[in-house]
Amino acid sequence: MNTQGKERINEEGSVETKVETVDHRSPAGQDEPTKEKVGVIHLKRNKRDSGNEGGIFPSVAAALTNTFKSAKDAIMGASSKPPK
Incomplete structure (x- = not known):
């Protein structure tokens, strides 16, 4: 081997x-x-050539944050926004 x-x-x-x-x-x-x-x-x-210098975790964290925000907005709807 x-x-x-x-x-x-x-x-x-x-x-x-x-x-x-x-x-x-x-x-x-x-x-x-x-x-x-x-x-x-x-x-x-090579990190510099990979196009993803920060690694995968920052990208995953940003995607999760956006997903949770979108889900919250969909559940709460427009009525949850404070009046201006």
Whole structure:
């Protein structure tokens, strides 16, 4: 089993590391697990080139905030807004 892996640069400029390994599966009704050779690819992106410098969590937090605000507005309706 190769645990070192092979690195290459993909079309987007990210580093891909491919590692050959073995997948062990136990299908329903079978006592013995089956073994299958598989290749796992790890993708390392350069933060500056990924287009998402802050990571995924700030984007998820902003999306959740907008979703909750929209849900609140839909439930409460226009009557919940204070008069001007």
